[in-house]
Amino acid sequence: xxxxxxxxxxxxxxxxxxxxxxxxxxxxxxxxxxxxxxxxxxxxxxxxxxxxxxxxxxxxxxxxxxxxxxxxxxxxxxxxxxxxxxxxxxxxxxxxxxxxxxxxxxxxxxxxxxxxxxxxxxxxxxxxxxxxxxxxxxxxxxxxxxxxxxxxxxxxxxxxxxxxxxxxxxxxxxxxxxxxxxxxxxxxxxxxxxxxxxxxxxxxxxxxxxxxxxxxxxxxxxxxxxxxxxxxxxxxxxxxxxxxxxxxxxxxxxxxxxxxxxxxxxxxxxxxxxxxxxxxxxxxxxxxxxxxxxxxxxxxxxxxxxxxxxxxxxxxxxxxxxxxxxxxxxxxxxxxxxxxxxxxxxxxxxxxxxxxxxxxxxxxxxxxxxxxxxxxxxxxxxxxxxxxxxxxxxxxxxxxxxxxxxxxxxxxxxxxxxxxxxxxxxxxxxxxxxxxx
Numbered sequence: 080x081x082x083x084x085x086x087x088x089x090x091x092x093x094x095x096x097x098x099x100x101x102x103x104x105x106x107x108x109x110x111x112x113x114x115x116x117x118x119x120x121x122x123x124x125x126x127x128x129x130x131x132x133x134x135x136x137x138x139x140x141x142x143x144x145x146x147x148x149x150x151x152x153x154x155x156x157x158x159x160x161x162x163x164x165x166x167x168x169x170x171x172x173x174x175x176x177x178x179x180x181x182x183x184x185x186x187x188x189x190x191x192x193x194x195x196x197x198x199x200x201x202x203x204x205x206x207x208x209x210x211x212x213x214x215x216x217x218x219x220x221x222x223x224x225x226x227x228x229x230x231x232x233x234x235x236x237x238x239x240x241x242x243x244x245x246x247x248x249x250x251x252x253x254x255x256x257x258x259x260x261x262x263x264x265x266x267x268x269x270x271x272x273x274x275x276x277x278x279x280x281x282x283x284x285x286x287x288x289x290x291x292x293x294x295x296x297x298x299x300x301x302x303x304x305x306x307x308x309x310x311x312x313x314x315x316x317x318x319x320x321x322x323x324x325x326x327x328x329x330x331x332x333x334x335x336x337x338x339x340x341x342x343x344x345x346x347x348x349x350x351x352x353x354x355x356x357x358x359x360x361x362x363x364x365x366x367x368x369x370x371x372x373x374x375x376x377x378x379x380x381x382x383x384x385x386x387x388x389x390x391x392x393x394x395x396x397x398x399x400x401x402x403x404x405x406x407x408x409x410x411x412x413x414x415x416x417x418x419x420x421x422x423x424x425x426x427x428x429x430x431x432x433x434x435x436x437x438x439x440x441x442x443x444x445x446x447x448x449x450x451x452x453x454x455x456x457x458x459x460x461x462x463x464x465x466x467x468x469x470x471x472x473x474x475x476x477x478x479x480x481x482x483x484x485x486x487x488x489x490x491x492x493x494x495x496x497x498x499x500x501x502x503x504x505x506x507x508x509x510x511x512x513x514x515x516x
Contacts, residue, residue: 117150124411127156127165128180128401137431144427145418151411162186166406170195175406178415180230182401183471184218190404191221197405199225200413206420210438212463214298219402227402228420231428232435234454235286235364235397235468236387239371241352243381244271244359252385256294259388260325266359267331274326274333275358277348278340278493281486285470285478286397287362288489292319295391298464305469307514311506317499322390324496334358337493346370353382362387364399365435365454378450386457396461398437399468429455437465477513484509 130138135157142153158165162182169175175195181187190196199207204225207216211229219227238259240252248269250262263273277283293301296315303309304316330336334357335343343351349367351357354374361367368378376382387395403419405412418424425441428434432447435454439462443455458465470478470485477484485506492502 117148119411119414120150122149122151122409122411124151124153124178124409124415125156125176126153126178126180126415127158127162127176129158129160129162129182131157131159134433137428137433140431141419141424141428142415145415145424148418149414151414153415163189166190170406177405177407177409177412178403179406180401180403181227184227184402184467185472185474187219187227187402187404188221190406191224191226195406196221196226197408197412199228199405199416203228203413203417203420206417210420210422210425210440212437212439212465214463214465215437218467219404227404228416229400229437229467230403230419231401232437232458233364233366233399234435234458235399236290236395236457237364237367237384237454238360238362238387239349239352239367239382239384240360241356241358241376241381242383244269244356247271248359252383253388255388256291256322256390263326263329263332263360267329272332272334272358273360275343275348275351275361276333276340276493277343277345277361277363278337278490279342279344280348281481281490282470282479283345283348283363284489284493285485286364286468287323288319288485289397289466289469290362290387290395291322291390292316292469293395293397293464293466294387294389294393295319295322297391297393298466301466301469305466305472307473307510311510312500312503316503316506319390320492320499320502323492324499327493327496337495341490341494346373350374365450368450384450384453393464394461396457396465397468398435398458398465399471400435400437473510474513474516476516477510484513 139155142155146153156176163186166175166179207225207228215229216225218229219225244266248266250265253259253262266273295318300315326332327337333340334351348361349370352361353371353376371378371382403416405416422438422440425436425438426445429436429441429445430447435451437458439459443452443459446452446455480486488502488506
C-alpha cells in the first residue's frame with residue numbers, strides 16, 4: 080500500500096533536509112563470527128521484493144555484504160507494488176524465488192496455507208529469539224510455525240506540526256491526548272485550524288484509530304481485535320472511537336470541517352499544513368517528510384514531529400513493514416534470511432537512508448540522521464508494546480479497500496461522529512463477512 084511504499088522517500092528527504100547526506104559507498108561487511116571461509120561459494124540465490132530506485136540500491140548493498148561474506152551469488156527481482164501478482168504465477172509454476180520479502184503479514188498466512196513457504200530453520204529461529212520480541216516472531220508465524228522475519232519497519236505513530244503555527248499560538252508539543260486537545264483549542268483560538276485530516280484517503284483514518292486503540296485498550300486487546308477474536312462492538316472500540324470524535328466533532332479543529340476533510344487526500348493534507356499553511360498539524364507516518372519538503376518546508380526546521388500522544392496507559396508505537404520468507408528449502412535461502420535477521424545484517428542496513436529496524440540489538444546510533452535515530456529509539460523503547468498496523472493484518476476486504484469496510488466506516492464517523500454505536504455495528508458486520516471469506 081502507498082502508506083508503506085512512501086517511507087523510503089520520506090526518510091531520504093529527511094536525511095538531506097537535516098544536512099547529513101550518507102555515503103553511497105558500499106559498506107564493508109563486518110567480520111563473520113561464524114565458520115571461516117565463504118561457505119556458500121557458487122550458490123545462487125534469487126530474492127524478490129517490491130523495492131525500486133534508491134530503496135532497491137540500498138538493499139542491494141546489504142545483499143552485496145552478504146555475498147562478500149558467504150560467496151553466494153545473489154540476484155534481485157522487483158515484484159512491483161502487487162507482490163501477490165508477481166509471486167502467484169511463479170509459485171504455481173514451481174519456480175518461485177528463493178526468498179521473497181512480503182509487504183503484508185497477511186500474505187504469510189496465505190502462502191503458508193498454500194504450503195508455499197518453508198519453515199525457518201533453527202539458526203534463523205535463534206536470530207528471532209535473540210533479536211526480536213515474541214510479537215514479531217508470532218507475526219511471521221502460521222499455526223505456531225515460524226516462517227518469516229520482519230526485516231524492515233515503517234513508523235506510524237507520529238504527529239507532524241508546523242513550528243511557526245505553534246509559535247504563534249504559544250504552545251509546545253503535547254505528551255498526552257488531553258494536552259493535545261488543550262493545545263488544539265489554543266491553536267484554533269489563534270485563528271488556525273489545528274488539524275489537516277486526509278479523510279479522502281481512508282487508510283489515514285485507520286492509522287489514527289490504531290494509535291488511539293493501542294493506547295487506550297493496550298497490546299493484548301489490540302491483538303484480539305486484529306484477529307477478530309473480540310467484536311468491533313466491544314466497549315474498548317467505543318472508547319477509541321469516542322476519543323477520535325473529540326477531534327472530529329469540533330468544526331474549528333479540522334481544516335475545512337468534516338466535509339472538507341473528506342475531500343482531502345494524502346498528500347494534499349500535508350500541503351495544506353506546510354504549503355498553504357491552512358492548518359498546524361497532520362497525523363501520519365514518517366513518509367510525510369517527502370510531501371512536507373515538496374511543499375517547501377524543512378524537516379527539523381518548520382516541519383517537526385512529536386510522538387503520538389498517550390491516550391491511555393500505553394504510549395503507542397504502530398509499525399508497518401516487510402517480512403522475509405523462504406519459498407525454497409535451500410541452505411542459501413535460509414542463510415540469507417538468517418543474515419537479514421541478525422544484528423550484523425541490521426547494522427549494515429541501518430547506516431543507509433530509508434531504513435528502520437525492529438531488531439532490538441541494532442543501535443539507533445547507527446542511523447544516518449536525527450529523525451531516523453529518534454524513530455529507532457522509540458521502537459526499541461516500546462519493547463513488547465509495539466504493534467503492527469492492524470488494517471494490514473486484516474483481510475483486505477475489511478482493512479485495505481477504498482470505499483469499503485473499515486476505510487469507509489471511519490470516513491462515515493468523520494462525517495457524523497455522533498452515532499458511534501451504529502458505526503460499531505456496521506464495522507462488526509463487515510468484519511464478520513471478511514473473516515468468513
